[in-house]
Amino acid sequence: MSRGPDAGTLLTRALVAAAAADGVACAITDADWIRWASATFTGAQHRLTLSGAFTPALDDWLTALPDREFALPGHLVADLTILAMRASPDRIEAELQALTVEDR
Template sequence: MSRGPDAATLLERALIAAADTAGCPIAVVASDWTRWASVTFSGARHSLTLTAEASPALDRWLVGLSDAEFDLRHTLVADLAVTRMTRDGDAVTVAIEALTVEER
């Protein structure tokens, strides 16, 4: 029996959907994650690289991204930050780091 998509897949899908809703479609070009645990929580640390076309909508979306709420099944996004952004003409590459925590 499959449990469904993992937290990394759910996070990627949520970011893509949120960007589409904001009017700035993105593509996830790289994604990696590592299991993470503390005494009271378990989850994963995520590193993602996104690309998009430069636009005011993208800029607005990125500014609000760290405060955005994502509805991920059995998972909370505890922290999310844009760690790097580069522009090359109309192309923008964005690095994102996130921490997800499993709901129990």
């Protein structure tokens, strides 16, 4: 019996789907996560790199990303932060950090 996709896969899919729904073209070029736990919660800490052709729409989308809500089956996105953004005239790359918490 399969447990389904892990939190890292769900988060990656949600980010790509949100961008596509908003008409923004980008891709996750690197992603990694580690398990995380506190006294009351379990989840994962994520590091992702997102990149795409530089457009004002992508720049605006990235700027608003930390305030966006994501629906991940069995998980909540507790925090999403942009650690760094690098832009050139033709590309933009953002390093993201997120914390997901299991909702079970």
